[in-house]
Amino acid sequence: MFENIISPEQQQALHQLLADKKRIVLTCHISPDGDAIGSMTAMASVLRRLGHDTTCICPDNFPDFLMWIPGAKDMLVYNRSEQRTQAEQVLREADLVCMMDHNATSRMNELGAFVDSLTAPRIMIDHHPNPDTGCAVTISRPGMCAACEVLFRLMWQMGWASDMTLDEAISIYTGMMTDTGAFTYNSNRPEVFEIIAKLIARGIDKDRIYRNVFWTQSADRLRLTGFLLYVNMQILDDYHASIITFNNKERRHFQTRNGDTEGIVNMPLQVAGMKLSIFLRQDTENPQNIRVSLRSVDDFPCNEMSARYFNGGGHLNAAGGRLTCSMDQAVEIAKRAIKDFEAQLRA
């Protein structure tokens, strides 16, 4: 039904790595999203079925609206000081590290530096372009919508899908759904829906998963969304681009929690003709840093713009970056970037 996604040599290497009982740590990128958490919980469950010990370690906190994902509550968070010692202990004893939904250890900040100091072999299961080399098995498919899609296809090929648990199916669906805005972008391939059909057949309630993730929020968060769109969104009509800012004073005013601004960057793209949305938010821990999110439609290259102006990268239609400056300066840089890409934006 699904084509193989890894070569016979890779399959052999994977079999060998998993042949005897191992202590396996799973990791994901900073600011974990549904795909990061879902791919970790699903893969951890598969590995446990195969007889291994697993621990999932996130570099930093993930949003409350992902806490219901089966297994999410058991994760260690590296930047929580009370969990760091335990996380490092588990990592030191690990026989294998599974990198889920990230293409390099640098995507894990301090946790990545610690993982780099280990000698345990690594497996990468990811869909970001330009994967770092150095893993024993690298399964990278930038054409796929989510690490969870890559994982499902791997499970299919390895024969792990026939015993897929309901919790694994829920995790995989959550990752695919969140990385595609509930299948509204980057998901126009038949295989995506063939996988969904399998997950529904396994018993997931996709409508409930949607409600859990996208239709559940606090009154503060709803008001914050209104504020950011009404007060802080600038639209540069001639350039079909928009900029939204969010500083720490506003963050405190709305009692903002981790993940509350998730998805807001996509909203300006609802304006007819809009091609690019830039979201600038002040970092909570390092107020001199501005985190940058870019979203686009059609063929506008967010990753190129981010690499050139925002010290980042990512996908064509979704990229991230970081600036060290004031919010006013960040807005100026964003405007310069927009003007520089004028030809593509005005077209």
Ligand SMILES: [Mn+2]
């Ligand atoms: Mn992803």
